[in-house]
Every structure is written in C-alpha cells, then in structure tokens.
Amino acid sequence: MVITLKVKRLYSIVLEKMRFLLYPASFIYKLNCLIINLLYRWKFFKPKKSPLPVISIGNISFGGSEKTPMAKHILSALLKTSYKPALVARGYRGKWERSGGMLSNGRSIFGTWRESGDEPFMISRSITEAGIFIGKDRLSGCRKAKESGFDIVVLDDAFQYHPLEKDINIVMYDPKEKIMLREPRSSIGRSHAILIKENRDKQIKSSLQKKVPQIQSYSYSVVNKGLYSIFTKQLLPPAELNNKTVLSFSGIARPERFKTSLKKLGVNPVKFLKFPDHHPYPPKSIEKIKQNYLSFQADIIITTEKDMVKLADIKELVSLPLYFLKIDLKIEEAFYTWLWSRLEKREQ
Numbered sequence: 001m002v003i004t005l006k007v008k009r010l011y012s013i014v015l016e017k018m019r020f021l022l023y024p025a026s027f028i029y030k031l032n033c034l035i036i037n038l039l040y041r042w043k044f045f046k047p048k049k050s051p052l053p054v055i056s057i058g059n060i061s062f063g064g065s066e067k068t069p070m071a072k073h074i075l076s077a078l079l080k081t082s083y084k085p086a087l088v089a090r091g092y093r094g095k096w097e098r099s100g101g102m103l104s105n106g107r108s109i110f111g112t113w114r115e116s117g118d119e120p121f122m123i124s125r126s127i128t129e130a131g132i133f134i135g136k137d138r139l140s141g142c143r144k145a146k147e148s149g150f151d152i153v154v155l156d157d158a159f160q161y162h163p164l165e166k167d168i169n170i171v172m173y174d175p176k177e178k179i180m181l182r183e184p185r186s187s188i189g190r191s192h193a194i195l196i197k198e199n200r201d202k203q204i205k206s207s208l209q210k211k212v213p214q215i216q217s218y219s220y221s222v223v224n225k226g227l228y229s230i231f232t233k234q235l236l237p238p239a240e241l242n243n244k245t246v247l248s249f250s251g252i253a254r255p256e257r258f259k260t261s262l263k264k265l266g267v268n269p270v271k272f273l274k275f276p277d278h279h280p281y282p283p284k285s286i287e288k289i290k291q292n293y294l295s296f297q298a299d300i301i302i303t304t305e306k307d308m309v310k311l312a313d314i315k316e317l318v319s320l321p322l323y324f325l326k327i328d329l330k331i332e333e334a335f336y337t338w339l340w341s342r343l344e345k346r347e348q
Contacts, residue, residue: 033160033182033183033187034183034184036160036162037162037183037187037190040162045162045163047162047163047164047165048139048163048164048165049165050139050142050143050153050164050165051142051143051146052086052142052145052146052150052151052152052153053151053152053153053167053168053343053346054142054152054153054155054164054165054166054167054168055074055152055153055154055155055166055167055168055170055339056154056155056158056159056161056166056168056169056170057070057071057074057154057155057156057157057158057159057170057172058155058157058158058159058160058161058169058170058171058172058191059157059159059171059172059173059174059182060159060171060173060181060182060183060184060185060187060188061174061177061181061182062181062182062253065172065173065174065177065197066172066197066220066222066329067156067157067172068119068122068123068156068157068306069222069327069328069329070170070172070195070220070329071087071089071123071154071156072123072126072127073328073329073331074154074339075087075123075127075130075154076127077336077339078152078154079127079129079130081340083151083152084106084131084149084150084151084152085130085131085150085151085152085153085154086106086130086131086132086133086145086148086150086152086153086154087120087123087127087130087131087132087133087153087154087155087156088133088138088141088142088145088153088154088155088156089116089117089119089120089123089132089133089134089141089155089156089157090117090134090135090136090138090156090157091115091116091117091120091134091135092117092119092157092278093117093278094113094114094115094116094117094118094120094134095114095115096111096115096116096117096134096135097117097134097135097136098135098136099135100133100134100135100136100137100140100141100144101115101116101133101134101135102131102132102133102134102144102148103115103116103120103121103124103132103133103134104124104128104130104131104132105131105148106128106129106130106131106148106150107128109124109125113309113310114280115134116132116134117134117278118278118306118307118309118310119156119306120132120134120156121309122305122306122308122309123156125309131145131148131150133145138155138158138161138163138164139163139164141153142164152343159171159187159190159191160182160183167342167346168192168193168339168342168343169190169191169192169193170191170192170193170194170195171188171191171193171194171195172195172197172220173188173194173195173196173197174196174197175196175197175204176197188208188212188215189211189212189215191215192215192216192342193215193216193217193218193335193338193339194208194212194215194216194217194218195217195218195219195220195331195335196208196217196218196219196220197219197220197221197222198219198220198221198222205217205219216335216338218331218332218334218335218338219331219332220329220330220331220332220335221329221330222261222327222328222329222330223327223328223329223330224261224264224265224325224326224327225326225327225328226238226325226326227241227265227302227323227324227325227326228323228324228326229322229323230303230308230311230312230317230322230323230324231312231318231322236300236323238265240300241265241266241267241300244299244300245270245296245297245298245299245300246262246267246268246269246270246298246299246300246301246302247269247270247271247273247289247292247293247296247298247300247301247302248262248267248269248271248272248273248301248302248303249272249273249274249275249289249301249303249307250273250274250275250303250304250306250307251275251276251277251278251279251281251306251307251310252277252304252306252307253277255272255274258304258325259272261325261327262302262325265325267302269302270296270298271292271296271298273288273289273292279307279310280310281307281310281311281314286314286316286317289301289317290316290317290320293320298321299321300321300323301320301321301322301323302323302324302325303322303323303324303325304324304325305324305325305326305327307324308324
C-alpha cells in the first residue's frame with residue numbers, strides 16, 4: 001500500500017513535465033495492484049462487511065476521470081429517494097486522513113479542506129444534506145455513518161481499496177487513456193458497471209460487453225455549467241467573456257482536461273499556470289497568480305471548482321476577478337434504472 005501511495009505522488013509530479021517517465025511508474029503501480037488483487041482473490045486477505053450498503057466509485061487510471069463529480073451525482077440522486085446517504089472518503093492529504101473525522105452530519109460542517117482534503121470539502125459545500133466521513137479506514141467511516149443515522153454509503157476513489165466489501169462497484173472509464181493506468185484494463189472485470197466517457201464509438205462499448213458480458217456498461221459526458229465568482233457565487237454571463245484577456249490556473253491531476261473545457265467555452269487563456277495536484281496554495285503561489293494577473297493585464301482569472309474551495313478564504317485574492325468553472329455529468333438514463341433495481345434486490 002505504501003508503494004502505491006508513493007507511485008501516485010510520482011505521477012502527480014511528472015505528469016505534465018516528463019510523460020515518458022509514466023511508463024515505468026505505471027508498470028510499478030500496476031504490478032503492485034496485481035499483487036494486492038491476487039492476495040484477495042486467493043483469500044490471503046478477506047474484505048470486511050460494511051453495516052450499510054456500499055456504492056463504490058473508482059477507475060483504472062490516474063485522476064481526471066470524474067470520480068468525484070460522479071460521487072456528487074449519485075449522492076444527489078439518492079437524496080431524491082428515501083435513502084439518507086453519506087460519503088466516505090480517504091481525505092487524501094487532509095489532516096484527518098490517518099485519524100479519521102466527520103466533516104458533515106448532513107446539517108453542519110465541522111472542518112475545513114485542510115482537515116478533510118479538498119475533494120470531500122468541495123462535496124460538503126454543494127451536497128449539504130449528505131453525511132461526509134473522512135479517513136483511510138473506510139470500514140470505520142461506514143460504521144460512523146450508521147451511528148449518525150445514515151443508511152447508505154458512497155465511496156469516492158475506492159476501486160483499488162480491497163479491505164472493504166462493496167455491494168455496487170462502478171468504474172469510470174475513458175477509452176482515450178492509454179498511458180496513465182493504475183491497473184490493466186482486464187481489472188474492469190471486478191466491477192458491476194462501467195461508465196464510459198463520451199462514448200461516440202459503439203465498437204468500444206460492444207467490445208467491452210463481449211469481454212465482460214456480466215458487467216453493465218453505460219455512457220457519460222462532462223457538461224460545463226458556467227463560470228461562477230469564487231467570492232459571490234454569482235454566474236458570469238457568457239457575453240462577459242467577449243474580448244476579455246483571461247488568466248487561468250489549476251492544481252489538479254489532469255490540467256489539460258481543464259484547458260479543454262475552457263476551449264469549449266470559447267476561452268483561450270493568455271497564460272495557463274499549472275500547480276501540482278491537491279496544491280494547498282501557500283503565499284508563494286498566491287503571489288505568482290497575482291504577478292501574472294498584473295503582468296498580462298488580465299480581465300478575468302479562471303480556476304477549477306476543486307481549487308476554488310482552497311482559495312475562497314484568502315484575503316489577498318478578494319479584489320481579483322476570480323471565477324471557477326462548475327461542471328456536471330450527463331449520464332445515460334438506463335444507468336439509474338439499473339442502479340435502483342440493484343439496490344432493491346439487495347433489500348429483498
């Protein structure tokens with residue numbers, strides 16, 4: 001497990017600068033995953049049962065496959081039913097990652113992104129009725145969720161997490177990804193459903209169905225919801241972008257995808273600053289953003305929603321025209337028909 005974490009951090013560092021190094025890093029990571037998979041398959045280790053139904057969201061690539069937006073989507077869908085859902089997340093690089101903690105009880109938020117990690121905190125700000133529990137020990141998080149009155153759990157980024165048994169294992173899959181793989185594509189066979197990104201090629205779906213006929217496959221795409229002010233949360237009218245000089249930056253695993261999303265909005269930044277994934281934005285980084293804003297005489301600064309949660313309380317940025325791009329997912333309707341059916345069968 002320690003090897004896995006070190007390789008993941010290596011990916012974050014070299015991702016944009018030295019892509020050729022990803023091949024050996026990917027090999028080491030996949031070898032590590034293969035060993036862990038075999039140890040569980042051969043029953044040297046056995047996953048433990050959660051006291052609540054578990055829906056796991058994961059992938060076989062490194063970052064950028066919309067796992068967290070999917071977790072938000074499912075939490076929102078569950079809240080529209082009779083379920084009372086909670087998110088259980090590792091809280092990568094947060095203070096509670098090792099010790100564990102409750103970020104939200106569905107009514108109040110009890111920490112910041114520094115305790116919970118950026119992605120769980122982002123979810124807590126938008127899905128306020130869901131419980132959110134943090135920590136490497138996901139079983140402990142599930143138990144705390146039950147004690148707090150929740151009746152179903154969504155795990156974020158848990159396909160490679162074997163110690164906990166999952167009732168529904170969902171994999172987000174991007175057919176375009178060739179290099180940055182945590183596991184071989186054959187590992188998809190452990191899942192119950194595959195969500196294929198922007199599947200315009202029916203042959204891809206057909207091929208997967210032949211290889212793993214027992215697994216359901218559906219399509220999804222990323223939808224831009226618009227630009228919102230980090231400080232006022234007001235929507236920026238699209239017309240306001242006309243003839244504007246834009247500076248953009250991000251601290252995510254796949255910044256090129258953010259850049260692509262901006263292009264779909266007709267935005268071509270005069271400068272695109274790239275920070276490491278889960279970047280905490282210390283004073284030096286804030287000064288770099290401000291200097292570039294002044295140097296390029298930018299009219300608008302745009303970042304991601306994930307970065308937004310770490311910037312909203314920085315006073316030095318309040319006077320800047322700072323916006324974040326909000327995204328959502330468009331998911332094939334048949335997916336939710338399948339999901340509700342599977343949950344009903346579990347209850348019987």
